[in-house]
């Protein structure tokens with residue numbers, strides 16, 4: 001029987017869903033049909049922040065899973081709330097694409113003229129960009145990658161900052177002027193990774209989808225998301241985290257940056273892959289002891 005993969009209709013969502021579908025078919029021989037779903041978040045973009053950020057897309061697809069309209073769904077992991085939903089199982093986390101943030105535009109950040117306008121709506125990106133270039137103007141923008149890049153092409157902005165992974169999925173990575181090293185800008189927890197989820201109540205499907213899992217990526221993003229959860233921060237908080245698994249050890253770095261970019265708490269820790277959750281949680285506790293909690297409030 002065909003498996004129904006529910007997806008938002010945006011180009012990014014359908015591209016990443018199709019990639020996962022193709023891989024599943026290659027690995028298991030099962031046929032996958034994409035089912036396009038229009039979510040409330042797609043209909044009323046203007047009210048997205050009032051609807052509770054990107055989490056709205058996730059919860060609507062989860063409703064379709066629960067109602068049985070679809071069998072599984074693919075999400076950008078960074079858009080998944082850290083709180084687990086017992087009805088839903090993340091059956092697989094795909095091998096991560098480039099986790100870095102990217103500047104799209106004509107020149108690198110260091111070469112922009114003082115006062116140049118850079119678009120991003122993310123407090124995490126704004127805060128870290130301000131630490132690098134306090135003299136630029138950061139302009140909040142919304143919309144899909146096309147719309148955002150269009151503002152650079154139109155001359156309205158001198159650059160926009162987006163996730164490299166998303167740009168690559170859209171075939172727009174040729175327009176990247178600079179990839180930010182994780183020393184300069186820590187990505188959102190889970191950035192660049194995809195989560196494949198289905199109902200917990202379908203163990204055979206959980207098992208089938210687990211063929212798509214990458215254990216190293218899962219360990220890394222588990223540590224990153226544990227930081228976010230322990231800081232009690234959401235996807236719009238100025239929190240960056242990145243972990244890499246070298247096969248033996250997880251090396252995790254996280255930061256909380258005040259929105260003015262002037263103050264930050266940044267810490268690193270290492271530990272075994274099997275204790276990824278503890279590694280993230282303990283790092284967050286150490287960050288809170290250094291004042292991370294007060295920085296988050298400092299909007």
Ligand SMILES: NCc1[nH]cc(CCC(=O)O)c1CC(=O)O
Nearest residue numbers: 076078162163165166191192193
């Ligand atoms: N918040 C939207 C979102 N969710 C996932 C990605 C990019 C792809 C990824 O991180 O997997 C993006 C766009 C962006 O931040 O530029």
